[in-house]
Amino acid sequence: xxxxxxxxxxxxxxxxxxxxxxxxxxxxxxxxxxxxxxxxxxxxxxxxxxxxxxxxxxxxxxxxxxxxxxxxxxxxxxxxxxxxxxxxxxxxxxxxxxxxxxxxxxxxxxxxxxxxxxxxxxxxxxxxxxxxxxxxxxxxxxxxxxxxxxxxxxxxxxxxxxxxxxxxxxxxxxxxxxxxxxxxxxxx
Amino acid sequence: xxxxxxxxxxxxxxxxxxxxxxxxxxxxxxxxxxxxxxxxxxxxxxxxxxxxxxxxxxxxxxxxxxxxxxxxxxxxxxxxxxxxxxxxxxxxxxxxxxxxxxxxxxxxxxxxx
Numbered sequence: 001x002x003x004x005x006x007x008x009x010x011x012x013x014x015x016x017x018x019x020x021x022x023x024x025x026x027x028x029x030x031x032x033x034x035x036x037x038x039x040x041x042x043x044x045x046x047x048x049x050x051x052x053x054x055x056x057x058x059x060x061x062x063x064x065x066x067x068x069x070x071x072x073x074x075x076x077x078x079x080x081x082x083x084x085x086x087x088x089x090x091x092x093x094x095x096x097x098x099x100x101x102x103x104x105x106x107x108x109x110x111x112x113x114x115x116x117x118x119x120x121x122x123x124x125x126x127x128x129x130x131x132x133x134x135x136x137x138x139x140x141x142x143x144x145x146x147x148x149x150x151x152x153x154x155x156x157x158x159x160x161x162x163x164x165x166x167x168x169x170x171x172x173x174x175x176x177x178x179x180x181x182x183x184x185x186x187x188x
Numbered sequence: 189x190x191x192x193x194x195x196x197x198x199x200x201x202x203x204x205x206x207x208x209x210x211x212x213x214x215x216x217x218x219x220x221x222x223x224x225x226x227x228x229x230x231x232x233x234x235x236x237x238x239x240x241x242x243x244x245x246x247x248x249x250x251x252x253x254x255x256x257x258x259x260x261x262x263x264x265x266x267x268x269x270x271x272x273x274x275x276x277x278x279x280x281x282x283x284x285x286x287x288x289x290x291x292x293x294x295x296x297x298x299x300x301x
Binding site for chain 2: 060061074075078131145147152
């Protein structure tokens with residue numbers, strides 16, 4: 001009988017090894033992260049915020065970041081909380097410890113993320129996304145769920161020329177290919 | 189591209205992010221087991237199909253995910269106003285009540301035979 005050397009299977013990213021580079025845009029798969037789809041009532045936001053050590057945003061299209069954790073407003077009672085960094089970030093434990101009634105679903109492996117950076121980043125995303133991505137309408141820190149070509153994405157602006165595109169992992173091939181196509185047209 | 193105002197996101201967003209969700213303000217009868225088949229059909233199947241001002245439910249499915257109500261003109265396809273779900277039917281300033289035009293086959297084509 002063959003010996004099982006490790007109990008843990010090796011993890012391969014959906015977009016492992018891919019590295020896109022057009023003249024003005026770079027498209028790079030993001031490192032694995034912990035993600036929680038969080039839904040809660042308005043009166044429980046304060047308790048959840050203190051449990052997560054992060055002020056959950058209550059205004060549309062805004063996000064909050066603290067200590068490698070980012071909370072993105074998706075709807076009036078819905079957030080996507082992303083815990084970056086190596087290993088477990090303890091998001092689920094923090095939600096459980098908050099002591100309030102909420103729905104926290106670990107979607108770490110449902111989503112994968114793509115960094116889109118460079119002078120043509122907004123133009124590359126606009127190849128398939130109808131949002132106004134000017135800095136006035138979509139400033140740094142703005143986030144929203146929207147549509148990119150035929151797939152749904154969650155878009156977060158992390159810098160003037162840098163975006164995080166959260167996409168379901170089975171759609172990531174499509175999202176990547178469309179971003180690469182858009183990047184070719186983004187001439188600056 | 190048509191822009192639709194989402195009352196939850198508080199801004200105009202592209203029509204691509206929205207889905208139509210049928211006529212708005214249809215109240216479920218309280219004693220649904222007691223009503224006649226005709227009343228049930230009226231509640232469940234029959235819709236007004238109004239020409240002009242009409243009230244519809246829409247869903248910002250690729251955005252905040254919320255359902256909301258919209259007053260829309262079915263002739264011009266223009267969105268006159270949108271408001272949050274749960275609010276009563278809102279009057280649209282400057283627009284009179286729906287023109288009661290029911291264009292049945294008999295009315296429009298009946299004499300042509």
